[in-house]
Amino acid sequence: MSNSRKTMLTGPIIRKAAVESLVKLNPATMMKNPVMFVVEIGMAIVMLLLLFPNLSGSGNGFGFNLSVFLILLFTVLFANFAEALAEGRGKAQADSLKKTKQEVTANKLVGGALREVPSTDLRKGDIVVVEQGEMIPGDGEIIEGLASVDESAITGESAPVIKEAGGDFSSVTGGTLVVSDVIVVRITSDPGESFIDRMISLVEGAKRQKTPNEIALSTLLTVLTLIFLIVVVTLKPIADFLNIQLEIPVLVSLLVCLIPTTIGGLLSAIGIAGMDRVTRFNVLAMSGKAVEAAGDINTMILDKTGTITYGNRMASEFLPAQGEQESELAAWAAIASLRDETPEGRSVIEFTKVRGFTFDAEMAEGGEIVEFKAETRMSGIDLKDGRKIRKGAVDAVREWVQAQGGTIPGDLEQKSQHVATEGGTPLAVAVDGRIYGIIYLKDTVKPGMKERFDQLRKMGIKTIMCTGDNPLTAATIAREAGVDDFIAESKPEDKIAVIRREQAQGKLVAMTGDGTNDAPALAQADVGLAMNSGTVSAKEAANMVDLDSDPSKIIEVVAIGKQLLMTRGALTTFSIANDIAKYFAIIPAMFMLAVPQMNTLNVMGLGSPLSAVLSALIFNAVIIPLLIPLSMRGVAYKPMSSQRLLSKNLLIYGVGGVIAPFIGIKLIDLVVHLWI
Numbered sequence: 001m002s003n004s005r006k007t008m009l010t011g012p013i014i015r016k017a018a019v020e021s022l023v024k025l026n027p028a029t030m031m032k033n034p035v036m037f038v039v040e041i042g043m044a045i046v047m048l049l050l051l052f053p054n055l056s057g058s059g060n061g062f063g064f065n066l067s068v069f070l071i072l073l074f075t076v077l078f079a080n081f082a083e084a085l086a087e088g089r090g091k092a093q094a095d096s097l098k099k100t101k102q103e104v105t106a107n108k109l110v111g112g113a114l115r116e117v118p119s120t121d122l123r124k125g126d127i128v129v130v131e132q133g134e135m136i137p138g139d140g141e142i143i144e145g146l147a148s149v150d151e152s153a154i155t156g157e158s159a160p161v162i163k164e165a166g167g168d169f170s171s172v173t174g175g176t177l178v179v180s181d182v183i184v185v186r187i188t189s190d191p192g193e194s195f196i197d198r199m200i201s202l203v204e205g206a207k208r209q210k211t212p213n214e215i216a217l218s219t220l221l222t223v224l225t226l227i228f229l230i231v232v233v234t235l236k237p238i239a240d241f242l243n244i245q246l247e248i249p250v251l252v253s254l255l256v257c258l259i260p261t262t263i264g265g266l267l268s269a270i271g272i273a274g275m276d277r278v279t280r281f282n283v284l285a286m287s288g289k290a291v292e293a294a295g296d297i298n299t300m301i302l303d304k305t306g307t308i309t310y311g312n313r314m315a316s317e318f319l320p321a322q323g324e325q326e327s328e329l330a331a332w333a334a335i336a337s338l339r340d341e342t343p344e345g346r347s348v349i350e351f352t353k354v355r356g357f358t359f360d361a362e363m364a365e366g367g368e369i370v371e372f373k374a375e376t377r378m379s380g381i382d383l384k385d386g387r388k389i390r391k392g393a394v395d396a397v398r399e400w401v402q403a404q405g406g407t408i409p410g411d412l413e414q415k416s417q418h419v420a421t422e423g424g425t426p427l428a429v430a431v432d433g434r435i436y437g438i439i440y441l442k443d444t445v446k447p448g449m450k451e452r453f454d455q456l457r458k459m460g461i462k463t464i465m466c467t468g469d470n471p472l473t474a475a476t477i478a479r480e481a482g483v484d485d486f487i488a489e490s491k492p493e494d495k496i497a498v499i500r501r502e503q504a505q506g507k508l509v510a511m512t513g514d515g516t517n518d519a520p521a522l523a524q525a526d527v528g529l530a531m532n533s534g535t536v537s538a539k540e541a542a543n544m545v546d547l548d549s550d551p552s553k554i555i556e557v558v559a560i561g562k563q564l565l566m567t568r569g570a571l572t573t574f575s576i577a578n579d580i581a582k583y584f585a586i587i588p589a590m591f592m593l594a595v596p597q598m599n600t601l602n603v604m605g606l607g608s609p610l611s612a613v614l615s616a617l618i619f620n621a622v623i624i625p626l627l628i629p630l631s632m633r634g635v636a637y638k639p640m641s642s643q644r645l646l647s648k649n650l651l652i653y654g655v656g657g658v659i660a661p662f663i664g665i666k667l668i669d670l671v672v673h674l675w676i
C-alpha cells in the first residue's frame with residue numbers, strides 16, 4: 001500500500017491542527033456546528049461578565065468566572081482540534097499528491113505530426129504519444145500499443161502494470177510513468193477534472209458534504225440543544241421570581257453540560273476519519289455517502305472469476321470428443337486462440353505447446369478474428385478458406401453448431417459435466433458443424449474465502465455470485481467458496497436485473513466491476529466499486545475506485561462502512577448517557593448554591609457547589625480529546641448481526657457513558673476542591 005496514504009499523525013500535522021483550532025474559533029465557521037456554537041456564545045457571555053463585572057449582581061467571584069471562561073474556551077478548542085486533526089491527515093496526503101501533479105510536455109498528434117504542448121493544454125479527445133521514460137500527460141485510454149506503466153504515484157504499488165489497447169486494461173492515469181514501449185493515448189479528461197485532481201479534492205475534503213445520516217444526526221443534536229437552551233433560559237426568571245439567585249456563569253455551565261457537546265465536537269472528525277480509513281485502504285470513495293451506504297449493505301454481488309477465484313483460468317487438459325484425436329482438438333483450439341488476448345486464450349496456446357502438439361499458425365493469416373464477448377461467450381476466427389472456428393461456453397458452441405445443422409457428440413455433455421463438477425470451466429471447440437472436444441480451464445478459489453463469507457453472513461449480508469460459466473461449475477465454486485446464492489450463464493445485463501430485484505425489496509446492493517459492460521450495473525448499485533485497472537466508463541459509473549484493483553476488497557469496504565456507522569452510534573450513545581449523569585452533579589450544586597439547606601442533594605459527595613460545577617464542566621471538556629483517538633480509529637468491530645451489535649453497544653457505551661462521569665467528576669472534584 002502507498003506510503004503517501006499511510007500518513008501518520010506526525011508532529012507537524014498535530015501542530016497545524018492546534019493552530020487550525022484557533023482559526024476555527026471564527027463564529028462564521030463555528031455556526032456550522034450549532035452545538036459548539038452555543039458553547040462559544042456561552043463563553044462570550046462569561047467573557048463579558050469578566051470584563052464588566054458590574055453587569056451581574058453579586059457573582060461567585062472573578063476566579064470562578066475566569067475558570068468557567070477558560071474551560072469553555074478549551075471545550076471549543078478541543079472540538080476544533082478533533083476536526084482539524086482529522087482534516088490534517090487528508091491535507092498531508094493531498095500535498096504529496098500535488099507533488100506528483102507536475103506540468104509535463106506532451107507529444108500531441110496534430111494532423112499526423114507530433115507537436116510538443118504543455119500537458120495543461122490537453123483537452124478531452126486529444127491524441128498523444130507517450131514513450132518509454134515519459135510521464136503520461138493526462139487521463140486517457142490507450143488506442144494503440146502496449147506498455148508497462150509505473151502507477152506508484154497513485155497506487156503506491158511499485159511493480160509496473162501492463163496496459164494495452166482494447167479490453168479492460170486500456171485506461172491510463174495522468175502522472176503515471178511509462179517504463180517500457182510506446183503507447184498512443186486518447187485523452188479523456190479536461191484540465192482540472194483528472195483522476196488525480198479528483199483524488200486531491202477528495203482527500204483534502206474540499207468538497208466534503210455532510211452525508212444524509214450526518215445531517216439527520218446533527219439536526220437531532222441541534223434540536224436537543226435548543227430544548228436545553230429554552231429550559232435553562234426560562235430557569236432564570238422562574239428562579240428570580242422565587243427569589244433564588246442563579247448566577248449567569250452557573251447557568252451557562254449547566255447548559256453546556258446538558259447539551260450533547262461530546263458528539264457535537266467529534267461528529268465531523270468521525271466522518272472524516274471514516275473516509276480516511278477507506279483512502280488509506282487504497283480505495284477512493286467519491287463521497288462520504290458511498291462509505292456509509294457500504295455500512296448498510298444487505299446484498300453483495302460478486303464475480304466468480306478474479307473475485308472469488310484467482311481468475312487465471314488456465315487450460316489444463318484436452319478432452320477430445322468420441323472419435324476425435326487430442327492432437328487435432330489441440331491444434332484447432334490453438335488456432336481459435338491465436339488472436340485471443342484473454343488470459344484464457346493465451347493459456348490455450350501455451351498449453352498446446354507444453355503438450356508438444358503442433359499447429360499451423362499461418363492458417364489464421366487473412367482470417368477474420370471473432371473476439372471474445374461476454375454476450376456470445378465464444379471467441380474464434382473465420383478462416384480465409386471459409387471455415388469458421390469457435391471455442392467457448394459449451395451451451396453457446398452447441399447452439400452455434402446446431403444452427404449450422406451440425407451434430408453434437410454423444411459424450412460432450414458427460415465430459416463437460418465432469419469438468420464442471422470439479423469446478424473447472426469447460427470450453428467446447430468446434431469447426432463449422434463439428435465439435436472436436438473440450439478444453440478444461442482450471443481456476444482456484446482464493447484461500448480464506450469461506451471465512452470471509454461466513455463473516456458476511458454473520459453481518460446479515462447475502463452474497464450472490466454472478467458468473468458467465470455453466471450452472472455446474474458455478475454450483476461447485478459457490479459451494480467451495482460458501483456464497484449464499486449464485487447466478488450462472490449470466491450476461492452483463494443480468495447483473496442489473498439482480499440489482500434491481502434486490503433493490504425493489506428495499507435492499508442496498510454492493511458490487512464490483514471493471515469492464516465497460518459492468519458500467520450500468522456499477523451505476524445502479526448503491527455501492528459500486530470499480531477497479532483502477534478497469535475502463536474509464538466503469539470508473540466513472542462507480543462511486544468507489546480500488547487503486548489496487550482487488551475486487552474482493554469490497555468485503556473490507558463494507559466492514560469499514562459499518563465501523564463508521566457504529567463509531568458514530570456508539571459515541572452518540574456515550575455522549576447522551578454522559579449528559580444524563582452530569583445532571584446529578586450540576587443540578588444539585590446549583591440549588592445548593594442558591595439554597596444552602598439543600599445539602600442533602602449532594603449525592604456524589606462533591607467538595608463544594610462551585611467545585612462541583614467546575615468539575616462537571618472540566619469533565620465535559622476533557623472527554624472530547626480523550627475520545628479523539630477512538631473517533632479516528634473507529635470502535636473495535638466484530639462481524640455480528642445488527643441486532644446483537646446494537647444491544648452490545650448500548651451496554652458498553654450507554655451504561656459506560658452513565659458511569660464514567662460519576663467517577664470522572666468525583667476524581668476531578670478531589671483536585672479542584674483544593675483550590676475552591
Ligand SMILES: Nc1ncnc2c1ncn2[C@@H]1O[C@H](COP(=O)(O)OP(=O)(O)OP(=O)(O)O)[C@@H](O)[C@H]1O
Binds near residue numbers: 304342374392
Ligand atoms: N477467451 C475466451 N474464449 C471463448 N470463450 C470464453 C473465453 N473466456 C471465457 N469464455 C467462456 O465464456 C463464459 C463467460 O465468460 P465471462 O468472462 O463473461 O464470465 P466469467 O468469467 O465466467 O464470469 P465472471 O467473470 O463474471 O465471474 C465463460 O464461462 C467461458 O465459458
Ligand SMILES: [K+]
Binds near residue numbers: 258260261262620
Ligand atoms: K455536554
Ligand SMILES: [Mg+2]
Binds near residue numbers: 305
Ligand atoms: Mg470474466
